[in-house]
Amino acid sequence: MEITICIGSSCHLKGAREIVSKLEKIIEKCELSNQIHLKGAFCMGKCSVEGVSVKVEDELFYLKPENVEQFFQDEILRRL
Numbered sequence: 808m809e810i811t812i813c814i815g816s817s818c819h820l821k822g823a824r825e826i827v828s829k830l831e832k833i834i835e836k837c838e839l840s841n842q843i844h845l846k847g848a849f850c851m852g853k854c855s856v857e858g859v860s861v862k863v864e865d866e867l868f869y870l871k872p873e874n875v876e877q878f879f880q881d882e883i884l885r886r887l
């Protein structure tokens with residue numbers, strides 16, 4: 808599975824980097840690195856939305872760093 812995180816400048820300011828590192832830690836902790844791949848992408852055209860654009864299987868989510876754990880539980884684990 809691929810998780811694509813927007814690393815455009817607007818999302819960068821909203822914490823994209825922190826989201827990437829949190830996801831990396833969770834994936835490592837759950838030993839899922841052979842199943843989940845993180846990818847960066849440039850602006851997804853949703854800069855005005857609150858939160859960093861994150862795409863999973865063509866579905867877009869808008870994440871804040873503090874919501875990463877919940878997002879992983881709710882949206883990622885159920886898709887594996």
Ligand code: FES
Binds near residue numbers: 854
């Ligand atoms: S910079 Fe992320 S949606 Fe525009």
